[in-house]
Amino acid sequence: MADIKNKKEKEPTVLFVAEEKEPLFSKKNRKLLTDPLNDDNPITVQVLGICSALAITVQLEPSVVMAISVMAVMAASNVVISLLRNLVPNRIRIIVQLVVVAGLVALVNEVLKAYAYDVSKQLSVFVGLIITNCIVMGRLEAFALGNGPWKSFLDGIGNAAGYGFILILIAFFRELLGSGKLFGIEILGHKGVTLAESTGLYALGYENNGLMLLSPAALLVLGVIVWFQRSKNRKLIEK
Amino acid sequence: MNALRKKLDQLKKPFAKGEKWEKFAPAVNAFDTFLYVPNHTTQKGAHIRDSVDLKRTMITVVIALLPALIYGIYNSGYQHFIQLGEQFTFWDAFSHGALKVLPMIIVSYVVGLTIEFIFAIYRGHEVNEGFLVTGILIPMIMPVDLPLWMLALSVAFAVILGKEAFGGTGMNILNPALTARAFAFFAYPTYMSGNKIWVSEASNIDAISGETLLGSLAANHEVHYSVWEMFSGSIPGSVAETSVLWILVGAAILIFTGVGSWRIMLGGVIGAAFMALLFNLWGVNALMNFPWYEHLLVGGLAFGLVFMATDPVSAAQTFKGKWIYGIxxxxxxxxxxxxxxxxxxxxxxxILLMNVFAPTIDHYVIQANVKRRKKRVSTATVKSA
Incomplete structure (x- = not known):
């Protein structure tokens, strides 16, 4: 008993830590934005949020909308949770996080329904499923609970950008190869009923790749992206 | 012979270590080993040396494939003339088929080997011979009228994503030839199934009954082929999978040389016969009522069991595992x-599904063996005590 008391007394009492004033876009903060794009990408390195990458990447437009929605949800929820981090008891933090994310997702859903109805119909249930996107909860748990609001904001934007970047990349290949279009515009020419009615590549006998329209194709494209990334970025290779 | 060896060594000089074209050595060595047995010696430990290396094994499989391939070439022409109702001789049919099938084989080899050589040079390892078989298998299991660029794309997909992504020959999980076919099947379904594609140059004729036997059964149509036609293979289908007769010749070669596993082949036949018999008893639609022995003769079952399921890389390795895998x-x-x-x-x-499960099957077979022997040890010690 006495020992413990002695030890406690010996410890210097910290009343006040002089925090260094950090510029808004210091090197550390910029790393929060750029790391998730490559070295710490949520999809290709952490392998999170795969379900939505499979489900909605058949076309570019919904993928872009999805990327923006996730970015809005992540940035806002990261800031909110970061502000609440010292108020929320540890035991109920997951519930609080869920409530915050769910509220934001509902908001995004309403906005989409109001201003982008067609896309919102295409995304259907997957907008609601942002709640269960592992990246959102993962960043809240791993980052927002331990960092200030500005850093959390940057982290949210960075991770959502890393997620969206891969999403759009996959959707680019899937829409181009699967239906010969980009954003719904026929890039490779028009496919008519017969060869004579077709234009562009289709006149030469080109055919759309039906495999790209199936969900497994997203995994294949993702696999190739991971392969390419790891062959370029040597530090990602596990020993 | 010595003169040839000398000439080859002279040609290989610029590719030796530290020389100008060192990088391309794998490509040159690959051609060299076609002519001569490599002069590598084992450096460490005891190894069994056998003249039957990968190259000889693969060539055996190619030889076993030839009867089915040659019949397939003939059958491609035969179906063409029969369906068009034209007069023809044996050579007409054979040359028509050859004109269709040979370009497929050439495209398959050129595309596949080019990719293999690029990867070998890039990674600095030897060119492996696995593609010798894959390259001839792929055109054999495709419909004869498949556009060549689709074939090329399928081959590229199979070699890059089916094989090289996993580390090259011997490391692949799935059979590369079937990977190519699965790719084509899901990417270009209108070119891989239906009733117009199995007969060459028939897509423009309306009144044609060129669907495969299984296709017409699935559509509840009447089957108008005899058992002998199914066995000898004069029915529409992929290039070389129709003739059970010539596939059996290939199977005999594989089993006799010990290259293919008879356990997998027999297991597959038993499994298929058992399942077909069960369906015969159930018998609700045309496919279920199709006699079990005819189920064994039609479609790619025989070809797949003999040449694809026995692929030593993607199949189960243990004897017991091979039975389970085949059945x-x-x-x-x-x-x-x-x-x-x-x-x-x-x-x-x-086969693709079981390729995925083959390592699991092996794992449990080995674990069961370990357990059994442990038990034997423990009972032995109890008895002696």
């Missing part, structure tokens, strides 16, 4: 055929 392929093949008319050809998906 399950047979069961799944018939099950997919009967239950899903959209995929009348079940053997491709059955």
């Amino acid at each position: 399950l392929i047979g069961i799944f093949c018939i099950m997919i055929r009967v239950f899903n008319p959209a995929y009348p050809e079940g053997v491709m998906l059955a």
Whole structure:
């Protein structure tokens, strides 16, 4: 008993830590934005949020909308949770996080329904499923609970950008190869009923790749992206 | 012979270590080993040296494939003339088929080997011979009228994503030839199934009954081929999978030389026959009522069991595992055929599925063996004590 008391007394009492004033876009903060794009990408390195990458990447437009929605949800929820981090008891933090994310997702859903109805119909249930996107909860748990609001904001934007970047990349290949279009515009020419009615590549006998329209194709494209990334970025290779 | 060796050594000089074209050594060595047995010696430990290396094994499989291939070439022409109702001689049919099939084989080899050489040079390892078989298998299991660029794309997909992504020959999980077919099947379904594609140059004729046997069964049409036609293979189908007769010749070569596993082949036949018999008893639609022995003769079942399921890389390795693996392929093949008319050809998906499970099967077979022997040890010690 006495020992413990002695030890406690010996410890210097910290009343006040002089925090260094950090510029808004210091090197550390910029790393929060750029790391998730490559070295710490949520999809290709952490392998999170795969379900939505499979489900909605058949076309570019919904993928872009999805990327923006996730970015809005992540940035806002990261800031909110970061502000609440010292108020929320540890035991109920997951519930609080869920409530915050769910509220934001509902908001995004309403906005989409109001201003982008067609896309919102295409995304259907997957907008609601942002709640269960592992990246959102993962960043809240791993980052927002331990960092200030500005850093959390940057982290949210960075991770959502890393997620969206891969999403759009996959959707680019899937829409181009699967239906010969980009954003719904026929890039490779028009496919008519017969060869004579077709234009562009289709006149030469080109055919759309039906495999790209199936969900497994997203995994294949993702696999190739991971392969390419790891062959370029040597530090990602596990020993 | 010595003169040739000398000439080769002289030609190889610029590719030696530290020389100008060192990087391209794998490519040159690959051609060299076609002519001479490599002069590598084992450096460490005791190894069994055998003249039957990968190259000889693969060539044996290619030889076993030839009877089916030659018949397939003839059959491609035969179906063409029969369906068009024209007069023809044996040579007409054979040359028509050859003009269709040879370009497919050339495209398959050129595309596949180019990719293999690029990867070998890039990674600095030897060019492996696995593609010798894959390259000839792929055109054999495709419809004869498949556009060549689709074939090329399928080959590229199979070699890059099916094989090189996993580390090259011997490391692949799935059979590369079937990977190519699965790719083509899902990417270009209108070119891989239906009733117009199995007969060459028939897509423009309306009144044609060129669907495969399984296709017409799935559509509840009458089958108008005799058992002998099914066995000898004069029915529409992929290039070289129709003739059970010539596939059996290939199987005999594989089993006699010990290259292919008879356990897998027999297991597959037993599994398929068992499943087909069960469906015969059930018998609700045309596919279920199709006699079990005819189920064994039609479609790619025989070809798949003999040449694809026995692929030593992607199959199970243990003896017991081979039985389980073969029987399950047979069961799944018939099950997919009967239950899903959209995929009348079940053997491709059955083999790919079992490829994925082969390591698991081996694992449990080995674990069971370990357990049994442990038990034997423990009972022995109890008895002696």
